Amino acid sequence: MTELAASTQKRYATAVDYLNLMKPRIMMLVVFTGLAGLVAASSMTGVHMHPLMAAIATLAVALGSGAAGAINMWYDSDIDAVMVRTSTRPIPSGAVPREEALALGLIMSGVSVMLMWLASNWLAAALLAFSIFYYGVIYTMWLKRATPQNIVIGGGAGAFPPVIGWAAVTGNVPLDAWILFAIIFFWTPPHFWSLSLLAHKEYAKVSVPMLPVTHGTKATRTQILLYTLLLVPVSLLPLATGLGGWIYGAVAVGLGGVFLAYAVRLVRSTAGDPDAQGAGIKLAKSAFMFSILYLFALFGAVMLEHAARLHFPLTGL
């Protein structure tokens, strides 16, 4: 214990450590999808937000995401220290004390919700508060270590940003906002399970019941395909409501096809199995990376159509 304390005293935290505590890569995706919701809401309803208020609302979403990330790292620091992939995170590496991470998470939660309320309205602020609670408490503390459905139910937390962005502009959340929510919700399981096929031994080591640990890699690959089969039609719903136009349609159909092809190849592969060859591992990695590109492209298309006035809907619903 003395040795551990001594080793953790040697490293002093830098600004980068605090930034890493906020999971900046997840934050980028959260901000991007939140911004897409904001831009689409403005274009679809004709309600315009002051540009500075919109920038502050976007900052609030980023801070809220960072707050949830810090709370997650505070709670999971025990298992993060055991898993190789996460052992260099700010808390297990000894750079940031646990209690400081929690304090940062809680203070940023309050600041982000307050900023959102000041810059937009109470509904957007309440949704932001709920999404932080969803990720920090419902997913991290209740679901992650309790059920293999952790990713499926927990995926709701990451799906809120476009809804929050929409609410920030209009003060309500119509069907289009929930369609954007559904796209991220159904995208999360195939995205995360592709990664967990590569890291399931690590999760088993810390007794986190990720699907490949509890049901095996074959069942996980099948579930990836099933969720991708659900995701592709859901991604086409914006075409039916008029939220998505020609550009969005081309992206959703083209990349949706590629995503499905990846899922089919994964089902036929041995990715994640103990005897998996290099090709299986490479395929799971490629599927994971492609899933990120897919979501960025879908929401990028929404943003492009609505921000650059290239929105030509296929239907008039």
Added chain:
Amino acid sequence: MADAQKPSPILPLDAEGLKARRRRNLWLGLALGAFVVLVMVVTVIRLHTGTGVSERM
């Protein structure tokens, strides 16, 4: 038992530790300043455009 209740001694920081603390304090100060500026900006815009004033009162 008496030892367990004794507070752990506060070790003096070395030069690197002091530098790190100064850096952290600077970042905290900047963050606090940015927050104050943001609240001020929001207030000015709200007063200027007249939005969100009546519904909050």
